[in-house]
Structures are given as structure tokens and as C-alpha cells.
Amino acid sequence: MPIRAILTDIEGTTSSISFVKDVLFPYARRALPAFVAARGKEPGVRRWLDLVAAENGGMCDDRMIVEVLQGWIDEDRKHTALKALQGMVWADGYRSADFTAHIYPDAAPALKAWKEAGLPLYVYSSGSVPAQRLFFGHSDAGDLTPLFSGCFDTEIGGKREAASYRHIAESIGIAPSDILFLSDVVEELDAAREAGLATVLVDRREDYPQPRTGDATHGHARVESFVDVLAS
Ligand SMILES: CSCCC(=O)C(=O)COP(=O)(O)O
Numbered sequence: 582m583p584i585r586a587i588l589t590d591i592e593g594t595t596s597s598i599s600f601v602k603d604v605l606f607p608y609a610r611r612a613l614p615a616f617v618a619a620r621g622k623e624p625g626v627r628r629w630l631d632l633v634a635a636e637n638g639g640m641c642d643d644r645m646i647v648e649v650l651q652g653w654i655d656e657d658r659k660h661t662a663l664k665a666l667q668g669m670v671w672a673d674g675y676r677s678a679d680f681t682a683h684i685y686p687d688a689a690p691a692l693k694a695w696k697e698a699g700l701p702l703y704v705y706s707s708g709s710v711p712a713q714r715l716f717f718g719h720s721d722a723g724d725l726t727p728l729f730s731g732c733f734d735t736e737i738g739g740k741r742e743a744a745s746y747r748h749i750a751e752s753i754g755i756a757p758s759d760i761l762f763l764s765d766v767v768e769e770l771d772a773a774r775e776a777g778l779a780t781v782l783v784d785r786r787e788d789y790p791q792p793r794t795g796d797a798t799h800g801h802a803r804v805e806s807f808v809d810v811l812a813s
Pocket residue numbers: 590591592593601605659664667705706707708709712713716740
């Protein structure tokens with residue numbers, strides 16, 4: 582396949598689901614009330630709080646909005662407003678070195694090798710673009726942000742919608758068929774394939790102890806490590 586660019590998911594693909602669920606989400610859950618109390622009037626914060634309120638019958642009490650957001654964290658809702666707010670909350674955690682972002686040991690060397698081989702790299706994650714930059718800027722493998730030529734989040738569209746991948750390809754300026762999308766979620770890969778992208782299911786044993794084989798792969802090439810991605 583004539584791959585000219587790689588687009589990668591984060592959670593479950595470059596990085597472990599447990600880091601997101603056991604470190605990032607609890608941090609955001611704990612820090613949200615103080616964050617909203619301190620910064621809830623800033624336009625860049627208020628915009629998202631108002632969107633949450635409007636989608637929940639127009640509630641006007643910030644404490645109730647925080648409860649809705651905490652409920653969404655517990656449900657792992659990939660809502661754009663939640664993701665934008667989470668990104669702002671995590672900034673403090675990364676800056677005060679409360680944690681660094683997990684990267685699978687095979688991921689950073691592979692990303693570097695692909696980039697050195699002339700393949701531009703892009704990210705498409707439910708995490709907001711600022712959250713993605715923080716994540717790769719404070720990773721276990723150091724600052725990986727220079728590796729990426731661009732980042733996309735759900736402001737471009739949902740990850741299970743083919744149109745999102747068409748828009749990403751247009752924005753990158755590379756034909757969909759020349760872009761390889763890596764993800765741990767088969768429904769995301771289905772949408773990318775519908776848009777014409779090449780796809781690889783990253784089926785990491787640490788995140789998915791039961792290997793997804795046969796029909797469970799939906800016909801996508803499958804790897805357990807980034808080492809095998811371009812050979813798949
Ligand atoms: C990069 S922000 C932390 C991850 C996150 O909040 C998330 O929802 C990741 O979802 P993904 O689309 O990367 O599986």
C-alpha cells in the first residue's frame with residue numbers, strides 16, 4: 582500500500598487505556614470543582630460549561646454542571662465539551678509533574694522511525710487538541726510533539742463517522758487511500774475504511790487480554806505492537 586502519512590489514535594493505541602482511566606480521569610474528576618469555581622467565568626471555559634448546561638435542560642448552577650461532567654467521566658463519554666475541559670484541568674497535573682503520559686515502549690521508536698523515513702504523522706483522538714499536545718509534550722518518552730505534523734479532535738467530527746476521516750484527509754492534503762489510520766477501536770477503523778483510508782487494528786494485550794481475531798477484527802489488519810504496523 583502506498584502509505585504517505587500515518588494518523589494515530591492515542592488511548593489503547595500509542596498509550597495504555599489504564600493510564601487514561603486510572604490516572605487522568607480520576608485527576609480530572611477530583612480537580613473539576615475547584616477548576617470551575619476558579620475559572621468558570623473565563624470565556625474559554627464558560628463556553629463549554631454553557632454547552633453542557635444547554636444540553637441538560639438549561640441548568641444554571643455550576644455545581645450541577647460539575648456533577649454532570651463527573652458523571653460523564655464515570656461513563657467515559659467522549660463529549661467535546663468534557664474533553665476540552667479535561668484538557669484544561671490536566672494542564673496543571675502535567676505542569677506540576679503529578680504524572681507523565683504513558684507511551685508503550687514500542688510506540689515512540691516506531692513513530693520516530695516513520696517520521697525519519699519521511700512519513701508525516703498526525704493524531705486523531707477524542708482528547709482535545711490541547712490535551713493531546715500536553716499528553717505528547719509530557720510523555721514517559723519525553724517531548725514527542727515535534728514528531729507530529731498536526732492533531733485532530735472531535736471538533737472535526739466523531740471518530741465513528743466516515744465524514745471525519747474525509748475532512749482530515751482534506752485538511753492534510755493527502756488522498757484518503759494514502760493515509761494509514763491506527764486505532765484500538767474497530768468501529769473507528771470501519772469509519773476510516775469507509776472514507777477510503779488504510780487501517781490497522783492495534784490490539785494490545787495489556788489493554789485487550791482476549792486477542793481480537795477472526796470476525797472481531799472486522800477484516801482490518803491486526804498487530805499487537807507498532808513494530809509490526811508497516812509489515813501488516
Ligand atoms: C489525549 S487526552 C487523554 C485521552 C482521552 O481523554 C481520550 O478520550 C482518548 O480517546 P482516544 O480517542 O485517544 O481513544
